[in-house]
Amino acid sequence: MSVTRQESGLADRDGGASKAASLEFRAVSKRYPDQEQAAVDELSLEVAAGDICVLVGPSGCGKTTAMRMVNRMIDMTDGDILVGGASVRERSPAELRREIGYAIQQIGLFPHVTVGDNIATVPKLLGWDKQRIRARVDELLELVSLDPSDTRDRYPTQLSGGQRQRVGVARALAADPPLMLMDEPFGAIDPINRERLQNEFLRLQAELRKTIVFVTHDIDEAIKMGDRIAVLKRGGILAQFATPAELLMYPKDKFVEDFVGADRALKRLALQRVRDIDLWRAATVRIGESTAEVRAKLEDADLQIALAVDDDGRPLGWLSQAALQGERVREDFRSKAVPTVDLDDILRDALSNMLEHETRYAAVVDGRGRAAGVLSIEVIGHTLHTDIEDVPSGADALVVDEQ
Amino acid sequence: MSLLAQVQIGNRASDSCLADNGFCPDWIAQNFDRYITPFTEHVYLTLVSVGIGFAISFGLALLAHRRRWLTGPITGFTGVLYTIPSVAFFLLLIPFTGRGYLSAFIALISYTLLIIFRNITTGLRNVPEETKDAARGMGLTERQLLWRVELPLAVPEILAGLRIATTTTVGLATLAFFAGAGGLGSQIYTDINFKSNVVVAGGLAIALAAVLDLIVLGVQRAVTPWQRARA
Secondary structure, eight states, rough: OOOHHHHHHHSSSSGGOSOOOOEEEEEEEETTTTTOOSSEEEEEEEOOOOOOEEEOOSSSHHHHHHHHHTTSSOOOOOOEEEEEEEEEEGGOHHHHHHHHEEEETTTOOOTSSSSSHHHHHHHHHOOOHHHHHHHHHHHHHHHOOOOOOHHTTSOGGOOOHHHHHHHHHHHHHHHSEEEEEEETTTEEEEEEEEHHHHHHHHHHHHHHHEEEEEEEHHHHHHHHHHHEEEEEEEEEEEEEEEOHHHHHSOOOOOOHHHOOTTTHHHHHHOBBGGSSSOOOOOOOEOTTOBHHHHHHHHOOOOSSEEEEOTTTTTTTEOTTGGEEOOOOOOOOEEEEESEEEEEEHHHHHHHHHHTTOOOEEEEEETTTOOOOEEEEHHHHHHHHHHOOSOOOOOGGGGGSSSS | OHHHHHHHHHHOTTTTHTTOOOOOHHHHHHHHGGGHHHHHHHHHHHHHHHHHHHHHHOOOOOOOHHHHGHHHHHHHHHHOOHOHHHHHHHHHHHHHOSSSSHHHOOOOHHHHHHHHHHHHHHHHSSSHHHHHHHHHTOOHHHHHHIIEEEHHHHHHHHHHHHHHHHHHHHHEEEEEEETTOOSHHHHHSSTTOOHHHHHHOOOHHHHHHHHHHHHHHHHHHOOOOHOOOOO
């Protein structure tokens, strides 16, 4: 039963023809006759099917030009681009574009047709029948968290900026394209809604697994969204193509180092959650427990301060030396167990929390509030040396149930 | 002149209102029939001129849309036509195209071109760049872009041009009798001193302009529901 339901969830995607396509730039150049410097200079990179590849760089680095050559909005001067192994040069531009999702910062919704008709643009071009289009429009609106019955027949001017952006994404996804091009799709949104849309989009991507070329000038967005990041510099030269963690740990040159920023170590911490790293073991102790036992526990623990917990295992406070003087543990705290950090917290936030409370260590709790270990400044420092292969990126880095 | 006109309008010496060339409701009620033919001529002159003028302007605008450099020369040429004094234009055409509808149409059509052409090209130019970019990016061909996106979005400007052209043509058609094409103008000039005559003929022209304007406005509102949609 459950298997059938799962299958239908994916198989409904019309024909099932398009999963995700790989993308390859082969020494792609774009030169304009009146300009000395190339807009894009022999760009070569491969994007695996289902990955988000972020093109990032300062303005004038050719990132948008590189993206627009994929669906032939701009024709390349030299080299070749392969989508799913086939050269885009041999395709008619209009046909090619119908198979590639396209979303831009200004969204470009058609103001004269309803939201539903906007989303139906490509399906109509492809000649889908009315019923299928209608079903698809509603499915997509739900997918981007809009109420179909409320939104379908409205005009774009009647929506908020965030809603319009969602419709733009839904429209780009309409014909279930194996490849999507997104040019600063969240660029014009206020920071709070932007963060929300980014998270929503990553959640969507975790399910859809499209191949995506994502253009941005914002390195933080690149680090958050990308499975792989291509950093471009002026003249369309590829400075580095790497995973977010690799980029932050091993910037290839001064340009990349400057571009990712002086706080790159902190940015790296944003890629990991507390649960992803090796925490210190804590000596968890109940009030009234024998002090001999506590000493044995402290032998095993990484931190030589015992953590008192209640009957449910929730941290109460850090015990003082005096508490362990007698036969039994007395209720005498050197400090309260404040702050506690959550297993699902991002490392950067956990660190910030600890710095704010001027403490070098903090009790870690699980979803039910039970002590699960100790996070210390030393542990965090240590994670900066962990193998970059173990740092998740893009949609993988997203914990599905965010609270 | 006025003596001759009185003879044409008919015998009205018995009525003091008529004798004063005044505004005489009774006379109007009795003689309304005589305005029907000039009125239908006027409608005919207006609709055909605006129709053909629109078709020509539309073609020119699409041409200029595809080949931008043509916009200047077309605007220049239709602009020259627009500045020709109207009475002179009607009279000047007679030696070439003779008295009658043909000359009237040529002049009236000429006056609509600049207005409609300019409004269509403005409307097409005002389509937001990002809308066109998104349309192309999704795989609309240039033709599909034109008919499904650009022209629909230009409808408010296009119909605004059509409204100006229509009301202008109704006014100019009152001079079409100079080219021998009849219309309400000929009726006005048969007795320009007789208030009843001028009020009825002139009033019909104004009413025609108003009605046609309202019709186009109604069409515009009907085909652009998106313009009124606000949150």
